[in-house]
Amino acid sequence: MTRLTFHGAAETVTGSKYLLEADNAKVLIDCGLFQGYKQLRLRNWDPLPFAADSLDRIVLTHAHIDHTGYLPRIVKDGYHGPILCTPGTKRLTELLLLDSAENQERDAEYFNYKGLSKHKPALPLYDPQDARKAIKQLKAKPRSEWHQAAGPIWIRFHDAGHLLGSNMIEVEIRNQDPPLRLLFSGDVGRYDAPLYHDPHEPPRCDFLICESTYGNRDHPEGDVLDSLETAMNEAIERGGVIMMASFAVGRSQQLIYLLQVLMHDGRIPKIPIYLDSPMAIDATEIFRDFAEDHDLAEGRLNGPESVLNAPNVHMVRSSKQSKDLNKVKGPAVIIASSGMMTGGRILFHLRQRLPWPQNTLLAGGFMAAGTLGRRIQEGEKTVRIHKKDVPVNAHLASISGLSGHAGQSELLQWVSGLPKPKLVFLTHGEPESASVLSGLMRRRFGFRTLIPRMGESFELEEQT
Template sequence: MVRLTFHGAAQTVTGSKYLLEAGDARVLVDCGLFQGLKKLRELNWTDPDFNVRQIDSVVLTHAHLDHVGYLPRIVKQGFRGKVYCTPATAQLAEIIMLDSAKIQEQDADYANKKGFSKHIPAFPLYEGSDVKETLKLFRTQTREHWFSPAEPIHMRFHDAGHLLGSNLIEVEVRDRKDPLRIVFSGDVGRYDGPLYHDPTPPPACDYMICESTYGNRDHPEVDLMQSLADVVNRSAKRGGLMLVAAFAIGRSQQLIYLLQLLKKEGRIPDLKIYLDSPMSCNATGVYREFNEDHDLSEGELDRDHPLLAGPGVVLCRKAEESKALNRLSGPGIVIASSGMMTGGRIVHHLKQRLPDKKTTVVLSGYMAEGTRGRYLEDGAETLRMHGQEIPVRAAIEKIPGLSGHADRSGLLRWLAPLPDPKRVFLTHGEIESSESLAEELRTSRGWNVHIPALGESQELD
């Protein structure tokens, strides 16, 4: 008997956790934090509906927080199995989990200081020491090679094109004459995305667990390089700094590569690029280490413009280095997190520079409702920060085309060569996105498609 239970990323885009059971084996695919709405975040504090001590191993698709961020919690609760992933994922996961632990600890300290926690004293979900114990359990595997996280389950990684080290997972349950075949898509990357290879076509399978984040919409069709060049040139003409809000891992590195390429080709001025985020600086080091994993089809760099390095790229790790940027007059480019301007160093730069009409603020991706990025996107005349209303006189620009997820058309293109599976489970999407993609697959392919609920369990035969 093979059983699959959806403990996360079911009718939501977060908290990825899938428990696969076969014989006596219990393997968890991904172990992510729930993020976003309060009702989802509160799930992180409830005990999982499985005994963490009975899990043989965890296998990771990639290093984003909603796929790895719950690992230290289950280690804190007694999990002692192995954690399998690619080498790049292991290094990025360390950075992300340590940052998450720091935030958990700071939030608990703040709650205790202000006295607003339900629990006295407030405790973090996990601490840095839990992350260090978690890292001892990591075992790396290269792509395209079979390994067994627990017999009779065998797995193989294939490049998902979503993030450095990201994978879809091919599974064979080898307790029968013809193995039961399962594919976990992970997060499917975009075709022709900068720095990343196109996602590997899915292997034939009996069951497909497929993400559906953008299952009901397509990304805008734009010439990304030209759009970015136009924004930079307009900013340089204004004479002030260009502030780019970008996610620390993935988006920041893509932007630096594209900006370096535009500078090399002479399409933009040779402006300094300041990467103002300790987490992003550390991740950039990992990107440099795994240089062979990059797809540089947008263009090759040279000795004067080494990938993500060189005199034109300044890494600001220390707070003093970040504060020194306040003295720059421009033109220049500052890339800082957080991507939606909900916190981090970008907020301090915005507070100082939004009132200056020479400043350019660039929104580099989707901005959720209620975030500062969304307010700017919607034309806010003031922005509230640190208890003050800051006037918005800066130019607000947007660069589409940098999402790391395949859109509806991309998912359909990725699934196109797949022979008919017995059943497809759509996960990692809001219900409207999943239902839209499900209807398309039922109509155009005649597939049996199901959208599981959180906690739902299915027997696979």
């Protein structure tokens, strides 16, 4: 008997956790935090629907917090086994988990200091000590080789093209002949995107667990440099500060590089860039160490040291340095996390600068429902930041070409050559996105599709 249960990323984009059971073996694919709406975030505090110490292995698709951010908590709750991932994912996960723990601890301290929480005292979900324990359990495995996860469950990593170290996970359940084959897509990257290789062609499988983040829409056509040039010149003409809410890992490095290309080519004026993120600064070192994980064609990552350490790029590590940015006059760029504006230093810059029309908020990529980023994108005139109402008078601009997620047509391109699976589970997408992609896969390829609900469990032998 092989059973698959969806404990996260079901009818939502975050909290990826897929429990795979075969014989007596239990393997958890991804272990992410829920983000977005409050009712989703509160699920992070709910007891797990399975015992943490009952798991044999945890396997990661990539390092983003919605796929890894629950690891310190599950270790705290009793998981003591290995956490398998690629070398690049290991290094980035170490960085991201420590940052997540420090942010949660810092936010709890801030809420206690300001009396902003109904909990007395406000507590973090986990602390840096919990994160360090989880980090010790990370075990790096190379791509393209089979590894025994537990019992009859074997796994193999393939490049997903989404982030340094990111993977789809091929699974064989070897308690039958031929083995039952599953493929977990992880987050599928884009074709011809800066920095990353194209996603690997999906191997044949009986069951495909496929993300659907952009299942109901495509990214705008056109060159990302052209759209970034237009947005930047308009923002510079207004004279204010350009705020870029960015994921510290991947997106921040990409933004600095693209901005420097535009400045070098004379397409925008040379202005100061402030990278207000210790983690983004540290991540840059990791990116250099894993050059083979990047598409170096056309000089996309040539000379990252000179690009990122150019005189107009200022690395902002300390809290004091971050606060001093309040005095910066435009035109200038401030890049700070988090990418969906759910926490981190970007909130302090938004609170300071959103009320003023000369400033610009430039957002790139997907904003999950319920996040501050989504509310601002949807045109709310006032937003709540740190229990304070902040008017949104700054100009809003969006550069969706920066997204690391495959758009609808790219997802369809990715599966177009795949022999028909017995069933496709559509996950990691809001209901409309999953539903639209489901219809397209049925009509174009004759795939049988299913959108699982949170906590729903399937005996795979019965799905044939």
